Amino acid sequence: MKSVRRPAAALITMLMLVTIQAFADPTGVLALVGWSGAIPQPSAGVWPIAAYLVYVPVLLVVLWWATVRAGDRYWTLVPGVVVAVMLAQAAAAFVMSWDLAVAAWAAGYVTAKAVPAALIVAAFTRWFGGRTTRRRVDRGAIWLPAALFAAVAPLVAGLWWTGAAYAPGVPAARLERGPVSVIVTMVLIAGATALCLRWMRARVPGVLGGWLAALVAGGIVGVVQALIAVAVDGGFNGDIWPLMTAYITVADGLSFGACLGWVAGVTAVVSDRVRAGRPARAFHLAAALLAVLAVGASLVLSAVGSASAAPATASSGDEAIPKTFLRADGGVIRDGDGDQVMLRGVNVNQLVDFYRPRADVAATDPLTEGDFAGIAALGFDVVRLNLSWSALEPERGAFDQTYVDRISEAVGWAKAHGLYVVLDMHQDAWWSGATPDGTQCRPGTDPMWGYDGAPEWATITDGAPRCQFQGRDISPAGNRAFQNFYFDTDGIQSALVETWGRLAAVFADEPTVAGYDLLNEPGFGETAPVTTSYLLGRYYDRAIEAIRSAGAPQIVFVEPSILWSGLGFDSGPPQGFTSDRNIVFSPHLYAESLTMDRSLGIPSIVGMDRQFTLAKRVADAYGAPVWSGEIGYWGDRADVIDRLGRYAKAEDANLLGSAYWVWKQACGDPQGGIVDVTDALSPTICASGKPAPTDAAKLGILSRAYPRTAPGELTSLTADGADVALAGTADTPGCGLEVWIPGTSQPEVHVTGITNLETTAVDGGWSVTGCAEGEYTLFTNP
Template sequence: MSAGRLPVLVTGTLAVLIVAGALADPVGFFALYGNPGRFLPATRWQAAPLAVYVPLLLAGTAWTARTFGGLPRRQRFATVWGGIVLSALVAKTAMALVATVPSLHLADVVWATSYTVPKAALFALLPAAASLLGRAPAPEPAPSAQAAWPVAGVVTVAVAATGPWVASHWSQDLPQGVPSVAPQAGPLGLAAGLAVLFLALARTQATFGRRARNASQAFAGAWLATLWAGAALGLVQTAVLCAMDGFGGPLQTPAALYVRVCEGVALGVMFGWIAGLVATRRTASLRSHTRMRRTAAGVAAVVTVGAVVTAGGASGAAAVPSGQAGGGLSPLRAVRGDRPRIVDAAGRQVLLRGVNVNQLVDFYTEDPKVPSTRPLTEDDFRQMAGLGFNVVRLGMSWSKVEPSPGRYDPSYLARVDQAVAWAAKYDMYTVLDMHQDGWNNQPTPAGTSCPPGTSKMSGYDGAPAWATHADGAPRCQFTGRDISPASDRAFTNFYYDRDGVQTHLVKAWAMLAARYGGDPSIAGFDPLNEPGFGEQAPITSTLLLGRFYDRVLRAVRAAESRPHLFFFEPSIFWSGTGFDAIPRGAFRGDPDLVFAPHLYAESITMDASLGLPPATTIEHGFTQALRAAGDIPVWNGEWGYWGEKPTVQARTRRYTAQEDEHRIGGAFWVWKQACGDPQNGHGPIGGGFNSVECATGKDLPRDPVAAEELSRAYPRAVPGSLTSLSTPSARRLLLAGTAGKGDCTVDVWVPGDTRPTLTGGGVTALTARKTPGGWRVSGCAAGRYRLTIEAR
């Protein structure tokens, strides 16, 4: 085959793969272009892949084949393969900029292309192999060798110089000291990261520079060299993380490598055009040089203008209100910084520990004779208080809050009011959670034929029918309820605010903030449970989810009478795999943020549903959450659900030990689960912390280990901040802290009937008061203090 026909063959091969992937992929999750609904585009975001992404990808592939088709065969495959990957990432960036107008920041958008790397690398293999069918041309005279050091030096300087605006968008979840190009890595980490990038780029550019015979090859080859240098940086980062964390579960290291290398390649996309611009200056052809320099300058102008306009937002420590709230529960705030934590109005650190309540959630009911929820009564809250809980994460359903557009159901809101009042009566805070599972509560319609690889699914809970735009995509699940074409499409339409759907939920939150914004017993607002990743992750699952949080936060802050905690969750992909970036946006600058992931490692995560070993362990899940949060407090919105005894008991103990070690709170899933709850299935027992025998309706005994661990001793509130915490047994507590200004009162829960023994230093006036289910220990702490409490 002649070299002139080679671009047609390579591009045609990729086009066939794109079409075949779109037809074969049951959920639009694995193909380069996913279209699980098989329909014509109806919105800008749906048209952008066809109008922008696919044409640019094919055009880039044709240019790559034409540019590198003249290389010897042993070099041609790898170079064409890399060029197709680069084309896919550039095309995805252009698509995202078109789809997300008004624009998101370019640096974030380029970063968000990172998860396209594995798909592009896989789909590029066959077209790259097709390029080998072309005849090897007669060797061209080799130009003078290009110096690799100038290319590497200019790119490294550019990365370092743009750190506050551009490079800082990468590696945001890495701890200080790990080699990185982001300033938050600290002086040593930043210096090491820039050194790795410089050395790796010098090496890769030396290889690609020898292959360049013209300006086109010089420009593209230098850009590809930068991609490989970014991948090398990701490899080094993974090695350092493994040295810090150990190898953990069997998939922990591969998962970390996946994230770090993909992100490094995206970094190469962002800065590789600079390498190309420098490399073209050393080509032999003046005409080609001038043409390529103009092309590179145009790319540079677009990238520079977009990149400099980046997201700002400081993350300083919150100002803690002084004084004790008058009576009842004290309003809560967040403190950001080196010791992020939740505090009350007196500045005392508060650990929020309790349980999820799903008894107001609008679940799908398969059989009217078998209810999907159990009644919620005051006795539920009395029992929770008897276990020492000080928080309830109360699930609400958007379908009940706003059954028709703009109309809020007063009777349903009255039920929420009553639950909040009962919690406050028993000295418990409430986190208001807009709950959803699988987007809405509709099951797979009768007569649906699910695509191969998927299956019919039950309905669950969430959005009202009027807010569901699935565009005919099948309601069929892949591995579980959270991945289905219908819910992915509905989530993506939500993120793009199609027909104002997202605007309605933002207004609903403004209504709720006005209703509860003056209530100190409301710990805060959790705007959306386990947000779906949509069809364009991580553009949808980080950038557009962050845009939604921006809108909700503005609406909440404008409506409430004083600031409440804002519990923001990562996408379900984070909770389902243990890795993904957290949402980005202006909301990150708010002082009262709390990062609220669901730490289900070794439980109901995606690896478990696929029958794979854990991608992350319970212990490493905490490490990842704290790193992702940075200077933001962490609170685990859901945990548990580990399966059968004795595995569940051992994992429960491991989880609670981590919760204590890291001095954070969380809410167990779930208080009660009805026999008709779609998450329970129609079995003989309704699960949850309080199980029920379905045939008789009789409550069953609680799991003794779960009951012991959930009701274990813990500090409800302590002056200043905790420096260490452990519970060797449920009734033995060791803590230490440093008191600050303000209220000196220690408030500790201890379960059981036996009066606890109290010892310590820096704490005076220690007393223990009997309460239902246990004891409340109090005292006055000053300076550095320690306390040991034991009840036999």
């Protein structure tokens, strides 16, 4: 009875916790096992039922085992429950991705759920599980299992210890970070594991004792990594990023320990049996261990190796891009002459198929050539043209030629005014459907407007309610629609891939089109990071292949999920998600703007200056430039001007470009609500429909001087209105220098290393051109 009561108490507590969370969480995002109201469809495959037929059984079986073996003490049962939750997550992720590395890494994403659940389950088990006898046993082998567990780390690193959190100087067991980093990390893992083995194995016998020791050791290593990050990554410095770093490093360490801690456990038991004179059984255990390790290491190494070392296809190489087109070159964007190009501009949403909150108020303003003339007169050189899949392909397989003609017309207007175009497949909350009348939203959620994006035929919600939780981007229906897209239910992802191929074919010969933004702010679905990293990367790879097959050589802009816009960082697609080199990493740099911290009134998760560092860190892993497809600030005008001015200085310091949100906003735009005066660079008085006065201070910041193109590579840039100072270096001579300077007064320009200097009046300001070789500088009088 005693041996059953305690694990039974643990299982009953866990089942109650799972049930309560499922009903209490209206979105299914925060619960261990969520239920959003969607009805699983067997035709969709295994993923809709993985949480119920894989996650729950694994959770309960491992929990029973952990309670039987480690349930005598509260602080040994807690890590046992954590292991159960993480292994359940890994198992469910594996049947969704069939990728061991992704599944093991994904286990860390439940840390915020696993640890509180473990504390609760362990507490109730202690209270209601009956009396226990706290045994102490011989702790046995320590250093051999610790050393072998540490040695495994660089072999099966998978996706652990990557991303924005791991600044240079933070030790990580990844071979590409160099031998010093790997050795230091292995020493940390071995030392922490040995320390934990000494304590845990004396209290928890068998394989589980070593396994739990490895789990705790992984968490300890994560804490050490986080402390080092505080020292080498700028500290708190006005934001709470170090806390997020700590969460990520600890989560990585715990998932590493949960998924591979059995290595330490089995090695410890084998060592004990050899010492006890039972070599035959030890041999069998060791053979099984080595076999599993060999298979696991080969799978992970082959996956990582093929992803990181796959040769680029011919269509993605620079040699395949005609000279008139832009291309990505390492960390910068260049033109065919090799000059660095800085794309600065605005978003144009006037072709978006928005939901209309009120039938009598337009959701978009007409798009005319005058819009492009006005954009060019502010010195911008790019338009991020937002498109709607719902308008492009209202019926499956049938393009709306009228809409395609409108896109082509817009590209022609941009070309006439010297502007590049990024074609952006825009979406907000997946599609334009609003909460149907009569819908009963679960407590904690509210009825919502529709927004824009996919056509109705590509929207599969499985009956989940269209109700929002803390904003449009967390909706059971929207999450399920994204989930179905990521898993290509009914071929809807394949349909968008084909659509990209058809659209790219239209503009394959048009150098005005700088590139294609494959999906605006992708939602996280229901199973991040399987969705937001692995499956998002798979979609991008397929879409890129379709674009290249259509003969389109332009840049492809890839975004991380909506989590980046909401938190200021995200994991993004895994390294090596595509072999194509002509890509640009395009997060939306909204730190201190519309990120979650600002809406909650807490300190910034990621500060304005730090966001550039994090974006570049992820882009460097892809070998790609950074370009922010959206920026913007709203609220009190004085505060907006202050933040926008700080952003501009940081953007110049980081030599980056961006597109402001938004050029025009209609009075019935669902993103702005029904308003009296629209909040855009070109605002409208809604009562009369006439233009409202523009914000001169805002325009002065955004239309400040900058180099549109520069020979070689820029090394520094500062600007304030018409005052600009820049420096660069050109290994080979080039005459591609073009600097935009706003204002009516001709600027006085001073240069070194620049010849053939010319200053020409253009709409809204001046164009300064010249040739450069070697180190060069240009500045205007303050």
